[in-house]
Structures are given as structure tokens and as C-alpha cells.
Amino acid sequence: MFVGLRDLRHAWGRFALMGSVIALVAVLTVLLTGLSTGLVNSGISGLRSMPLTNLAFEAKTNSTFSQSTLDAATIGSLDRQPGITAEPLGLTLFNAKDALGNSFAMVLVGVQPGGFMAKDIVDGSKLARGSNNVLITQGIASAGVHVGDRITLARAGVTLRVVGIVPTATYGHVSLVYAPISLWRQATYGQVTGGSLSPSAQGLASAAAMKVEPGVDLAAVAKRLGVDIVTKQQAYAGSPGYVAETATMSLIIDFLYIIAALVVGAFFTVWTIQRKADIGLMKALGTSNFAVLRDAFGQVGLVMLASTGVGALVGSAIGSLITGSSVPFALQAGDIVSAAIILAIAGMIGSLVAVRRIATIDPIIALGAAI
Amino acid sequence: MTTPRNVIAEHRRLGGLRLEDVCLRYGDGDEEVIALDNVSLSVNPGELVAVVGASGSGKSSLLAVAGAMRRPDSGHVVVGDVDITTLPAAQRSAMRHDLIGFVFQGSNLFASLSALEQLELVGRIGHAPKAQTRHRARGLLDEVGLASKAARRPAHLSGGERQRVGIARALMAAPAVLLVDEPTSALDHQRGIDIVTLLRDETRRHEIATLMVTHDLSAAHLADRLIEMRDGRLTPATSATAH
Numbered sequence: 001m002f003v004g005l006r007d008l009r010h011a012w013g014r015f016a017l018m019g020s021v022i023a024l025v026a027v028l029t030v031l032l033t034g035l036s037t038g039l040v041n042s043g044i045s046g047l048r049s050m051p052l053t054n055l056a057f058e059a060k061t062n063s064t065f066s067q068s069t070l071d072a073a074t075i076g077s078l079d080r081q082p083g084i085t086a087e088p089l090g091l092t093l094f095n096a097k098d099a100l101g102n103s104f105a106m107v108l109v110g111v112q113p114g115g116f117m118a119k120d121i122v123d124g125s126k127l128a129r130g131s132n133n134v135l136i137t138q139g140i141a142s143a144g145v146h147v148g149d150r151i152t153l154a155r156a157g158v159t160l161r162v163v164g165i166v167p168t169a170t171y172g173h174v175s176l177v178y179a180p181i182s183l184w185r186q187a188t189y190g191q192v193t194g195g196s197l198s199p200s201a202q203g204l205a206s207a208a209a210m211k212v213e214p215g216v217d218l219a220a221v222a223k224r225l226g227v228d229i230v231t232k233q234q235a236y237a238g239s240p241g242y243v244a245e246t247a248t249m250s251l252i253i254d255f256l257y258i259i260a261a262l263v264v265g266a267f268f269t270v271w272t273i274q275r276k277a278d279i280g281l282m283k284a285l286g287t288s289n290f291a292v293l294r295d296a297f298g299q300v301g302l303v304m305l306a307s308t309g310v311g312a313l314v315g316s317a318i319g320s321l322i323t324g325s326s327v328p329f330a331l332q333a334g335d336i337v338s339a340a341i342i343l344a345i346a347g348m349i350g351s352l353v354a355v356r357r358i359a360t361i362d363p364i365i366a367l368g369a370a371i
Numbered sequence: 372m373t374t375p376r377n378v379i380a381e382h383r384r385l386g387g388l389r390l391e392d393v394c395l396r397y398g399d400g401d402e403e404v405i406a407l408d409n410v411s412l413s414v415n416p417g418e419l420v421a422v423v424g425a426s427g428s429g430k431s432s433l434l435a436v437a438g439a440m441r442r443p444d445s446g447h448v449v450v451g452d453v454d455i456t457t458l459p460a461a462q463r464s465a466m467r468h469d470l471i472g473f474v475f476q477g478s479n480l481f482a483s484l485s486a487l488e489q490l491e492l493v494g495r496i497g498h499a500p501k502a503q504t505r506h507r508a509r510g511l512l513d514e515v516g517l518a519s520k521a522a523r524r525p526a527h528l529s530g531g532e533r534q535r536v537g538i539a540r541a542l543m544a545a546p547a548v549l550l551v552d553e554p555t556s557a558l559d560h561q562r563g564i565d566i567v568t569l570l571r572d573e574t575r576r577h578e579i580a581t582l583m584v585t586h587d588l589s590a591a592h593l594a595d596r597l598i599e600m601r602d603g604r605l606t607p608a609t610s611a612t613a614h
Contacts, residue, residue, distance in 0.1 A: 010482065285468060287468075
């Protein structure tokens with residue numbers, strides 16, 4: 001690094017220019033990573049926070065809550081399987097109005113009061129069996145709905161009474177409202193029958209929330225009971241827009257990595273061409289190919305490390321200003337570090353083109369002769 | 372443990388520079404050019420030999436072969452007491468550092484390095500201790516009259532000063548052979564004479580075998596021996612010395 005370091009100092013303007021481009025790419029990468037994480041949180045944070053390991057859906061419904069319906073017998077059978085605890089879980093999107101008549105979208109989640117899916121509250125009281133009480137999230141509470149307020153579900157005509165507040169959780173970017181499963185059935189199936197719940201709707205749920213002990217042959221259980229059983233992570237894909245959103249964000253971030261590799265590769269190729277005489281001179285003075293390559297690669301590494309470091313810091317600072325706003329944005333230290341590392345590695349890979357060129361430079365050019 | 376560098380160090384200074392029936396060709400078929408045609412030459416320690424000749428006569432090829440940058444098609448090149456003709460690339464590279472010093476046309480210094488660092492780089496290449504390297508570098512800069520300009524980069528040195536740094540750098544690894552390529556090409560007459568005089572003095576002081584190619588006859592006449600090169604062949608010495 002003897003020459004490489006001094007080149008950095010001597011041609012600092014050129015390296016600063018290139019470094020600032022990489023830093024900007026790093027800023028973009030960090031911000032997009034934050035947006036990606038935020039979108040994921042907004043899409044599936046409700047599901048992710050549920051204390052379950054697996055979900056059972058009606059067969060051939062793509063494991064989505066909106067298409068699946070399970071009856072009480074099936075859920076009961078699941079619960080009786082050795083190593084499995086199962087409870088009904090309902091999940092339906094509603095338009096609702098608060099006490100002041102303001103409309104908002106919500107996902108009504110029906111859970112069994114007292115069961116393992118019962119939510120821990122941060123304010124108010126827990127759900128009681130058979131009531132029209134519900135728990136709202138902090139997200140809805142921050143919009144002006146309070147404990148004791150009433151919420152009316154549009155179309156279903158069911159009125160809910162807010163008794164408690166739970167941590168913010170969303171599904172498909174819509175805030176959750178937790179209700180006893182009986183109330184969820186009334187809201188979901190009662191509207192079909194004009195308010196009263198038909199006997200056939202008794203015991204229905206969208207899916208079964210499951211806690212499964214290790215070693216249980218879930219494939220055999222699913223086959224026997226005619227259901228689809230997926231892990232919690234697999235169920236994320238059923239969230240509206242989740243797959244498209246994550247794929248889009250991943251694609252953009254991947255392109256940024258490719259752009260970084262191309263920018264660094266192009267810069268160092270030009271830089272290597274400009275340094276060709278110096279590299280030839282180093283070799284003529286007896287520097288081994290390995291030492292010349294180490295010098296050049298170290299130079300790339302330092303520029304990448306410094307510029308991605310600065311970019312990641314600036315990106316984090318901007319991200320901290322966005323966090324908490326209406327933009328779905330969430331940054332974790334691990335995400336920032338891994339994004340910076342991947343970016344630096346992409347740059348190093350890009351520079352391999354230039355480094356390969358270095359290996360082929362003939363020391364004879366130091367004699368300045370076309371021989 | 373015996374390493375290539377150790378072996379080279381043991382043979383240092385034993386025999387100056389010797390080329391025996393060296394041939395070098397470029398291209399093939401109708402396009403073949405004979406750059407060196409059965410060249411034999413011997414330069415003894417403490418001797419400065421000048422090779423003059425027109426452009427394309429083979430002077431640069433001679434330096435390339437003597438400097439372990441090109442492998443001859445036939446013949447032998449012996450530096451110190453080491454036949455470098457068939458050495459593998461890694462050892463030829465080590466050889467260029469340990470046994471051969473180069474003074475290039477137009478000095479050929481690194482723009483980003485100070486005068487002192489130009490010399491220290493040679494020490495770094497040879498993995499010499501830092502303190503020892505710095506001490507020797509300062510001593511050599513003093514020897515060529517540039518002690519006060521050690522911190523200056525090439526852009527802040529005159530053409531003659533840059534060439535002096537180049538000479539000091541070539542001496543840094545205490546080579547057995549010094550190969551000098553057109554040292555006066557970028558200098559006016561008097562500075563050219565000064566530089567070749569310095570080269571001759573350093574050659575004698577350090578007992579180096581110095582081979583200088585030049586088209587500057589007035590500078591060449593300062594050498595101990597003058598040889599002419601024409602169409603890849605060395606003609607017998609036409610002048611023993613001009614001083």
C-alpha cells in the first residue's frame with residue numbers, strides 16, 4: 001500500500017469524486033433497505049407478532065386468509081393431534097367509522113379469548129368471551145380512537161367497543177383490530193345473513209393458528225385432514241402485495257449493487273490505464289505481481305470502505321428523520337451493516353476487471369520503448 | 372532457509388554484467404526483426420560503458436535483456452554471478468530489485484511520491500527495515516546533492532534534480548549492475564554532462580557495472596568505454612575513453 005496510499009493522498013480530488021458517487025449509492029441502498037424493511041413490517045408485522053409456529057388453511061386456497069375457511073370440526077381435529085395446539089383464527093378486512101364518523105380501514109382479527117393467541121395489552125383491559133369488545137393498535141389510537149370509543153363496521157352494521165390498546169401491528173399495510181372469534185364471525189358471516197349468524201357459520205374461521213412441537217409430521221396431518229399447513233414465514237406470502245413489494249424492493253437494491261460494481265469497475269479501469277506507466281515502473285523496480293495487485297486492491301478497498309461508511313452514516317441519519325413519519329420505514333443496525341458490506345464487496349468485484357488488467361502490464365514499458 | 376533473494380545476495384558483485392552471444396527477435400516470418408544479433412558484452416564492476424546508436428538500433432532491447440525484462444532467444448545473460456537467462460518470472464522480478472538498478476529516460480519518478488519516498492519504495496519492495504531504509508535513502512539523496520529537497524515531489528524538482536533522484540533510487544538496493552536509459556534526453560547540455568559525470572562517479576564509488584545507452588555523444592564520451600550499436604550488433608569499441 002506504499003504507493004497506493006500516496007496516490008490516494010496525491011489524487012484525492014479524483015478519489016473523492018468517485019467516493020462520493022459510491023457514498024450516494026450507499027445512501028440510496030440504506031434508504032431503500034429501510035423502506036423495504038418498513039414495507040415488510042407494514043405488510044406482515046401483525047402476522048409476525050402472533051405467537052404461533054404454523055397456520056392451517058383450507059386446501060387449495062393459496063394459504064391466504066381471504067380465500068380460506070375452516071370449520072370447527074377441522075380445527076378441533078387439528079387441536080387433538082399429538083404435539084399440536086390449534087385455535088380458530090379469523091382475519092377480514094373492513095371499512096369502519098369511528099365515533100366522529102371518520103372512515104378508516106382495519107383488519108378484524110378474531111381470536112379465542114384466553115387462548116394462546118390472546119394479545120398482551122399496553123392500555124385498557126383484555127378481551128372477554130362473547131362480548132363486542134375489541135382491542136385496537138397504537139396506530140389506530142394515534143389517529144384519535146380511544147379506549148371506550150365505539151367503532152362501526154360498514155356494511156356489517158356491527159358496533160365494536162374499544163376496551164384496550166395493543167402494540168402497533170398491521171397486515172397488508174392495514175392496522176389490526178382484535179376481537180373475540182365469536183364477534184369476528186358475527187361481523188364476517190352475519191352480514192351475509194342480515195345480521196344473525198346462520199347455524200352453518202357457527203365455528204367457522206379463516207384459518208387455524210397452530211403451535212407445533214418439533215418432530216410432528218405436519219405433511220401427514222395436512223393430508224389426513226385435507227388442509228394446507230404452512231409455517232408462519234410461508235404465510236407472509238399470503239399478505240396482499242407482500243411478494244410483489246419485496247420483489248420490487250429487492251430488485252431495486254440488487255440493481256444498486258450492480259451499479260456500484262460497474263461504477264467502481266469503470267473508475268478503476270480508467271485509473272489503472274492512467275497508472276499504467278507507474279505500474280510498469282513498480283514492476284521494473286522489482287515489485288512482484290502479487291505486491292502490485294495487493295497495492296491496487298488495497299486502494300480499492302480503502303475507497304470502498306470509506307465511501308460506503310460515509311454513505312451508510314448519511315443514509316442512517318436521513319432514515320432516522322423519516323422513521324416515525326407516514327412513510328413505512330424501519331432501519332436496523334444489522335441491515336445497515338450488511339447493506340454496506342454487500343456494497344463494498346460489489347465494488348471490489350467490479351474492480352477485479354481493473355485488477356486483472358494490472359497483472360498483464362509489462363515492466364518493459366518503464367523503458368518507454370515500443371519493443 | 373535458502374530463498375531466491377538469499378541466493379541472489381550471495382552472488383552479488385561477483386562479476387558485473389556479461390552478455391554472451393545474445394540473440395533477440397521480434398515478430399515472425401516476413402515480419403521478423405532481429406533486435407539483438409549475437410551480442411556479447413562484458414561490463415566490469417566500477418566501469419561505465421556507453422552504448423550509442425541510432426533509434427531502432429537495438430539499444431532498448433539490450434537494456435531489456437540485460438535488465439531481466441526480456442528473455443533472449445539464445446545466448447546467456449549473467450548478472451553478478453547469476454545466469455538470469457532462464458530464471459522464472461518471480462526470480463527475475465526479485466533479481467531486478469536486488470541486483471539491477473535502473474535509471475530511466477526522463478527520470479520516470481512516481482508523481483505521488485516525494486524524493487525520499489521514491490527511494491524508500493525500493494527498500495519497501497525488498498522488505499528492508501524502515502529505519503535502515505530511511506537512513507540509506509537520506510544518505511543517497513545527500514550523495515546526489517538533494518538532501519534539502521527530500522520532501523519535494525517530482526513536480527517541484529527541475530529536470531536535472533529529477534534525474535539525480537532517479538540515480539539515487541537506482542543505487543538504493545546496492546545493485547551489482549546499473550542500467551541507464553538515455554539519462555540526458557530531457558536535459559540541456561551542461562546538465563547532461565553533470566548527470567553523466569555523477570553516474571561515472573557513483574559507478575566508481577559503489578563499484579557497480581554500469582551500462583548506459585544514449586544518443587548523446589558528448590555525454591557518451593565521459594564513459595570508460597564507448598560502444599556503437601547498429602542493426603542489433605555491437606561494433607568493436609571505437610574509443611577507449613574520451614576523458
